Amino acid sequence: EPEVTQTPSHQVTQMGQEVILRCVPISNHLYFYWYRQILGQKVEFLVSFYNNEISEKSEIFDDQFSVERPDGSNFTLKIRSTKLEDSAMYFCASTEQEQETQYFGPGTRLLVL
């Protein structure tokens, strides 16, 4: 069964550094998402992406965040200058059609020191 994959599985970085989290959505999917989950808390929506542009973003997704689909397979989340409070699990998700079930990747655990 096709899966969403994410790399790296874990990332440790110093505060102020840039990080790029990578995702490979399921190949025929057209809608892409990033979510984050702070340890012990609920999963929170960050951004949705369709047709090479952001469709919607949450309050969390400020100017420090950006997303990109640099080629036909990867979907990336960049945090320009990480803060301690960015430490969380980041999940990528994708879906073939709008309003359909979203398939989540295994996540990248980001730790900012």
Add this chain to the structure above:
Amino acid sequence: GQQVMQIPQYQHVQEGEDFTTYCNSSTTLSNIQWYKQRPGGHPVFLIQLVKSGEVKKQKRLTFQFGEAKKNSSLHITATQTTDVGTYFCAEITGYSSASKIIFGSGTRLSIRP
């Protein structure tokens, strides 16, 4: 902002006992989805309910959507150790070209063997 609350926050049961988690919204939900997240894992879609009063079953799991579409429940009969995890209700919502998932606060289920 839109919030979906779940109770209880934690539930610890003896294996074989039943378990129920409740999801409540202050606003009418267009749909309700349920996800399971194993410890250290990612959210996995379980089911979606759309119609008022809808009831669906998956083996030992029974899902209900309230008549007013403001609440939902997940009931597990005769829990097993494989049921351990956090159960989230969620609403898939959005407009324009992509949807997003608004997750509830989750109920963490632990089981005594």
